[in-house]
Amino acid sequence: MTNLNRRSILAALGALSVCPSAALAKDYIDLDWADLVPDGQQVIPPVIQGLIDHDGPALSSQQPASQGVRTDWNGKVVRLPGYVVPIDYSGTGITAFILVPFVGACVHVPPPPANQLVFVTTGVPYEGSGMFEAVNVIGMFGTASTSTQLADIAYALSADHIEPF
Numbered sequence: 001m002t003n004l005n006r007r008s009i010l011a012a013l014g015a016l017s018v019c020p021s022a023a024l025a026k027d028y029i030d031l032d033w034a035d036l037v038p039d040g041q042q043v044i045p046p047v048i049q050g051l052i053d054h055d056g057p058a059l060s061s062q063q064p065a066s067q068g069v070r071t072d073w074n075g076k077v078v079r080l081p082g083y084v085v086p087i088d089y090s091g092t093g094i095t096a097f098i099l100v101p102f103v104g105a106c107v108h109v110p111p112p113p114a115n116q117l118v119f120v121t122t123g124v125p126y127e128g129s130g131m132f133e134a135v136n137v138i139g140m141f142g143t144a145s146t147s148t149q150l151a152d153i154a155y156a157l158s159a160d161h162i163e164p165f
Contacts, residue, residue: 027077028077028078028079028138029073029076029077029078029079030078030079031073031078031079031080031141032080033080033082033101033116035070035072035073036069036070036115036116036118036154036155037067037070037115037116038067038068038069038070038115041067041068041115067113067115068115069114069115069143069154069155070115070143071143073141073142074141074142074143075140075141075142076140076141077138077139077140077141077160078138078139078141078157079136079137079138080099080118080136080137080141080157081134081135081136081137081165082099082100082101082118082134082135082137083099083100083101083102083103083105083132083133083134083135084097084098084099084126084128084131084132084133084135085097085098085099085100085105085106085107085131085132085150086128086131087119087148087150089125090125091125092125092127093124093125093126093127093128094122094125094126094127094128095121095122095123095125095126096119096120096121096122097119097120097126098117098118098119098120098148098150098151098153099117099118099119099120099135099137099157100112100116100117101116103132104132105117106150106151107131107132107150111150111151111152113154114145114151114152114153114154115154115155117151117152117153117154117155118137118141118153118155118156118157119144119146119148119153119155119156119157120137120139120156120157120158120159120162121156121157121158121159122139122158122159122162126159126162128162129164133164134164134165135162135163135164135165136162136163136164136165137157137159137161137162138159138160138161138162139157139158139159139160139161140157140158140160141155141156141157142155142156142157143155143156144156
């Protein structure tokens with residue numbers, strides 16, 4: 001290898017360390033919420049999620065049953081847009097949250113089926129702007145059954161990068 005080639009490679013690696021978002025530019029699969037539902041299953045549209053009486057039973061008790069999961073993206077790095085429902089904090093940042101497909105899911109309306117929810121964890125606390133912030137999350141994706149006080153969740157995502165949508 002020539003000195004010129006070594007310098008070019010080192011310069012490129014240096015640039016990636018200064019600008020990590022460039023490294024993510026094409027290294028993920030874009031997913032949509034419909035991609036998480038098995039073929040032939042209906043995605044529950046937000047318009048049929050009615051507002052509920054907050055003095056009634058817990059919203060988690062009204063969660064529709066999930067009709068299976070997709071394993072196509074297990075172990076893959078994906079990008080998925082959604083809304084943040086915080087679960088755990090470190091200082092002022094969020095370290096765990098439920099990524100939901102529409103505003104109000106799990107808090108103001110009954111949660112969608114488990115196969116329409118993703119449990120997101122991040123090693124670097126995300127300094128979000130508040131509940132139901134629209135974000136894109138990039139990271140390692142997989143099926144993982146999780147249960148919280150708010151809902152049962154069928155997927156997990158270990159976030160490498162979270163950005164406002």
